[in-house]
Amino acid sequence: MSSFADQLRNWAKNPTWRAVAFWLLPAIFLGYFFYQPLLALFNLLISPRWGFSFSELNLNKIWAPLRFTVFQASLSTLLTLVIGLPGAWLFTHFSFPGKRALRTLTTLPFILPTVVVAAGFNALLGPRGWINLGLMLLFNLDSPPIQFLNTFGAILTAHVFYNTTIVIRVVSNAWAKQNIRLTHAAKVLGASPWQTFKEVTLPLLRPSIYAATLLVFLFNFTSFGVVLMLGGPQYATLEVEIYIQALHLLNLPLASVLSILQLVCTLIITIAHRRLSGQQALPISPRAQEIGVRKPRKGFEKILVILLVVALFSLLISPMASLALRSFVKLEPNRGERGEIERGFTLNYYKELGINRRGSLFYVPPIAAARNSFMFALITIVITLFFGLLVAYALQQSSPINNILDPLLMLPLGASAITLGLGFIIVFNRPPFSNINFPILLPIAHSLVALPFVVRTLSPALQSIPYSLRSAAKVLGAPPFRVWREVDLPLMAPSILVAIIFALTISLGEFGASTFLSRPEYPTLPVAIFRYISQPGAMNYGQALAMSTILMVVCAGGILVIERLRLPGKDIF
Amino acid sequence: MLTVENIEKSYEGKPLLKKISFVVEQDETICLLGSSGSGKSTLLRIIAGLEEPEGGRVIWNGQDLAGTPAHQRRFGLMFQDYALFPHRNVAENIAFGLRMQNRPQEEIQKSVTNALETINMRGFADRKVTELSGGEQQRVALARALAPQPRLLMLDEPLGALDRSLREQLSTELRRILRDTKVPAIYVTHDQEEAFAIADRLLLLHDGVILQSGAPHEIYHHPKNVWVAKFFGLGNLIEGRVIERSPLKVDTPLGIIQASCEQDPPQIGEKATLLFRPTRACRNEAHCPNQIAGEVVDQVFQGEAYHLTMRINESIPLFNVSLSEPVPVGDKLTIYFKPGDVLCLEDEGDQS
Numbered sequence: 001m002s003s004f005a006d007q008l009r010n011w012a013k014n015p016t017w018r019a020v021a022f023w024l025l026p027a028i029f030l031g032y033f034f035y036q037p038l039l040a041l042f043n044l045l046i047s048p049r050w051g052f053s054f055s056e057l058n059l060n061k062i063w064a065p066l067r068f069t070v071f072q073a074s075l076s077t078l079l080t081l082v083i084g085l086p087g088a089w090l091f092t093h094f095s096f097p098g099k100r101a102l103r104t105l106t107t108l109p110f111i112l113p114t115v116v117v118a119a120g121f122n123a124l125l126g127p128r129g130w131i132n133l134g135l136m137l138l139f140n141l142d143s144p145p146i147q148f149l150n151t152f153g154a155i156l157t158a159h160v161f162y163n164t165t166i167v168i169r170v171v172s173n174a175w176a177k178q179n180i181r182l183t184h185a186a187k188v189l190g191a192s193p194w195q196t197f198k199e200v201t202l203p204l205l206r207p208s209i210y211a212a213t214l215l216v217f218l219f220n221f222t223s224f225g226v227v228l229m230l231g232g233p234q235y236a237t238l239e240v241e242i243y244i245q246a247l248h249l250l251n252l253p254l255a256s257v258l259s260i261l262q263l264v265c266t267l268i269i270t271i272a273h274r275r276l277s278g279q280q281a282l283p284i285s286p287r288a289q290e291i292g293v294r295k296p297r298k299g300f301e302k303i304l305v306i307l308l309v310v311a312l313f314s315l316l317i318s319p320m321a322s323l324a325l326r327s328f329v330k331l332e333p334n335r336g337e338r339g340e341i342e343r344g345f346t347l348n349y350y351k352e353l354g355i356n357r358r359g360s361l362f363y364v365p366p367i368a369a370a371r372n373s374f375m376f377a378l379i380t381i382v383i384t385l386f387f388g389l390l391v392a393y394a395l396q397q398s399s400p401i402n403n404i405l406d407p408l409l410m411l412p413l414g415a416s417a418i419t420l421g422l423g424f425i426i427v428f429n430r431p432p433f434s435n436i437n438f439p440i441l442l443p444i445a446h447s448l449v450a451l452p453f454v455v456r457t458l459s460p461a462l463q464s465i466p467y468s469l470r471s472a473a474k475v476l477g478a479p480p481f482r483v484w485r486e487v488d489l490p491l492m493a494p495s496i497l498v499a500i501i502f503a504l505t506i507s508l509g510e511f512g513a514s515t516f517l518s519r520p521e522y523p524t525l526p527v528a529i530f531r532y533i534s535q536p537g538a539m540n541y542g543q544a545l546a547m548s549t550i551l552m553v554v555c556a557g558g559i560l561v562i563e564r565l566r567l568p569g570k571d572i573f
Numbered sequence: 574m575l576t577v578e579n580i581e582k583s584y585e586g587k588p589l590l591k592k593i594s595f596v597v598e599q600d601e602t603i604c605l606l607g608s609s610g611s612g613k614s615t616l617l618r619i620i621a622g623l624e625e626p627e628g629g630r631v632i633w634n635g636q637d638l639a640g641t642p643a644h645q646r647r648f649g650l651m652f653q654d655y656a657l658f659p660h661r662n663v664a665e666n667i668a669f670g671l672r673m674q675n676r677p678q679e680e681i682q683k684s685v686t687n688a689l690e691t692i693n694m695r696g697f698a699d700r701k702v703t704e705l706s707g708g709e710q711q712r713v714a715l716a717r718a719l720a721p722q723p724r725l726l727m728l729d730e731p732l733g734a735l736d737r738s739l740r741e742q743l744s745t746e747l748r749r750i751l752r753d754t755k756v757p758a759i760y761v762t763h764d765q766e767e768a769f770a771i772a773d774r775l776l777l778l779h780d781g782v783i784l785q786s787g788a789p790h791e792i793y794h795h796p797k798n799v800w801v802a803k804f805f806g807l808g809n810l811i812e813g814r815v816i817e818r819s820p821l822k823v824d825t826p827l828g829i830i831q832a833s834c835e836q837d838p839p840q841i842g843e844k845a846t847l848l849f850r851p852t853r854a855c856r857n858e859a860h861c862p863n864q865i866a867g868e869v870v871d872q873v874f875q876g877e878a879y880h881l882t883m884r885i886n887e888s889i890p891l892f893n894v895s896l897s898e899p900v901p902v903g904d905k906l907t908i909y910f911k912p913g914d915v916l917c918l919e920d921e922g923d924q925s
């Protein structure tokens with residue numbers, strides 16, 4: 001008996017066994033809810049039950065969306081770099097009024113749900129947006145003069161809005177860490193300012209520029225909500241095509257082929273990105289002196305800085321501000337309303353959220369969508385925190401199995417939410433899940449999307465706790481659980497809060513998987529916004545904007561807390 | 574010939590350099606010596622053209638360099654952290670300056686080979702600079718600075734990041750290279766031994782001004798004031814009041830001391846600070862008027878000599894001497910100083 005207890009104790013000391021114990025539950029969760037649906041997509045193509053054969057496949061149905069996806073992603077990325085790189089230069093070198101505010105603003109797009117951004121651009125440039133209504137009023141026009149919705153330009157604009165800040169943050173972080181003496185050395189050795197930039201600054205910046213480019217390309221490649229809501233049906237990327245094939249045309253095999261193609265592409269991009277971001281140049285000296293920020297001096301510098309600041313502020317603020325303002329203003333008649341209408345400030349769109357009118361698309365009032373969303377978010381938080389902490393502790397064990405399991409955990413990052421949603425309806429559209437009234441699959445899908453972020457937040461925090469602190473607590477007489485409660489927990493508290501906010505905002509804003517999994521009686525906020533915003537009538541539009549505003553405020557609040565709490569020197573990536 | 578004229582610069586609102594002026598002649602290595610934060614590196618960056626002075630001029634052979642940007646000055650600067658380009662290998666680092674001058678490829682090749690030869694690093698051409706040891710990096714940085722044949726070489730704490738034994742070895746090598754290339758050089762350091770080893774002429778920078786300049790032995794033997802003596806750790810500094818000017822006699826806690834003075838001695842009744850060098854203490858000078866008695870409280874064997882710490886009385890608990898014979902701790906000891914070996918120094922406040 002005692003020898004068995006000894007055996008157990010020995011196992012508990014072995015890092016690999018400990019890692020296995022911590023991994024056990026997360027691995028089962030991931031295996032069942034992520035890898036099973038993923039494999040099912042492949043199975044769909046092989047299994048004779050679906051009667052799918054490659055020879056009948058219309059290759060053009062694959063090529064067209066792939067070609068368009070690559071094209072729009074490349075063009076969006078290029079435009080993003082055109083604005084982002086000067087932005088990085090601005091942030092690295094200059095101090096200017098409003099810099100803190102602008103820096104905080106640059107974090108916003110990270111966490112704003114795609115539906116909110118789409119709604120923001122709709123409120124700014126859409127047929128019922130500020131600019132069009134203003135122009136109509138001004139020149140007495142009958143129809144909106146600017147056609148923005150359902151154009152290629154709309155997709156590009158939203159992508160630039162989303163990703164410029166990635167370029168700014170990644171590149172300016174690397175730039176700011178560059179040893180300024182290297183450029184001094186080049187100058188003293190006879191290099192002109194342009195040569196110094198070309199020979200020293202740019203080569204040293206290159207890994208970070210490549211990394212940012214690939215990341216932006218990846219986000220553009222997998223963009224779904226923006227393309228669906230701003231691009232309209234004629235601009236089908238892979239993601240949108242999967243959605244249309246699966247949900248509208250019920251062609252699951254073709255959707256699977258597209259999903260697998262999508263997965264392969266994103267995996268390649270992700271691996272390339274990992275390689276590049278791991279390859280940052282090592283600082284040659286620990287005493288490296290970093291670039292100091294200063295006020296713009298010369299005339300052309302001043303003009304450039306002012307132009308950039310104004311451009312960035314308007315890019316980042318205008319869609320968001322239009323959204324919030326438009327949700328409080330009545331500018332056009334309600335459905336069926338005739339004659340002169342009263343224009344002006346109104347709280348009606350918010351008040352009406354709680355009322356279920358006839359003619360509403362749902363059997364429930366829109367406010368129910370908000371309630372659902374927060375409920376799903378809560379479940380997502382519980383699930384991700386539970387598995388996230390287990391994985392963080394598993395990763396802390398120095399065991400070779402982590403090298404295998406860690407990338408497997410991160411794979412959901414590469415798989416798109418659409419793929420996940422498609423896999424879910426293929427695999428789980430049967431008992432027990434089809435029998436439960438409550439759509440538990442939704443928060444589970446959200447958890448799979450959020451888990452990599454939660455682990456990437458918790459794990460570094462855990463690893464930054466010096467082992468000596470736990471030893472000190474032990475020597476001072478704390479039993480193991482007390483050590484955890486007195487040392488680990490308080491030191492990790494800020495990171496746990498950050499992880500909670502990540503899970504919350506990701507779940508609240510998740511759109512791709514939700515379009516597959518939400519049921520009519522259980523809509524989520526993004527799904528409801530998507531439905532309402534395309535309905536005719538000022539009330540539907542206003543309500544969509546009101547819901548978007550609520551979502552935006554919650555997410556913006558979240559990112560502000562994260563900015564306050566994040567570990568010094570660590571960025572979100 | 575470099576002339577630095579009335580250079581002024583402030584840092585965070587406080588004056589850092591106050592009208593610094595000096596000249597560097599052809600073939601001369603001067604050494605700027607000062608504690609950290611004294612503005613030595615800033616002065617180098619101003620000369621290099623990387624920073625602009627708030628006042629004063631940098632002149633090369635009669636030509637004011639104010640309008641000449643750093644990359645057109647043809648000065649070499651070796652940085653404290655070497656600032657080797659991490660994305661280029663050893664040969665490419667050394668070739669950088671030559672490439673900027675658009676020299677032909679064969680010539681660059683040859684110069685790089687020669688440079689590697691000079692720093693004894695043949696076969697390192699294709700190595701990554703990130704893989705080099707500190708000493709190797711230091712030598713590559715020197716080769717890179719010298720390769721474009723600068724008109725003036727500046728070295729900013731070039732040995733500062735290295736450990737002691739490596740520092741001594743490289744300091745010898747550096748001296749040889751500077752002698753062979755005959756390039757005028759400004760060497761910045763906070764280490765006096767390094768400065769003594771390298772410099773033809775020392776400039777002591779303190780509190781924004783050049784406190785004293787001259788050959789190393791001159792400064793060592795004739796410190797201008799109390800601060801200089803303290804900075805070099807020249808010996809015991811004892812304060813007293815002048816009671817007689819010729820011969821100079823000072824009333825100190827050690828008793829009445831006869832001393833010598835290189836400048837005009839202070840007036841009677843004024844404060845005076847006396848320098849007693851530990852190595853000048855002797856044991857059997859019966860005719861010596863300066864007699865100091867105390868108890869030995871510590872003894873350290875230092876190879877050539879014994880370093881003794883004496884307790885004289887309440888006000889002078891520690892007095893250092895260096896003797897060739899050991900004296901047991903606890904013994905009474907009497908030592909003597911010749912009047913010529915006790916130097917009366919100006920106060921540090923007098924200068925500024």
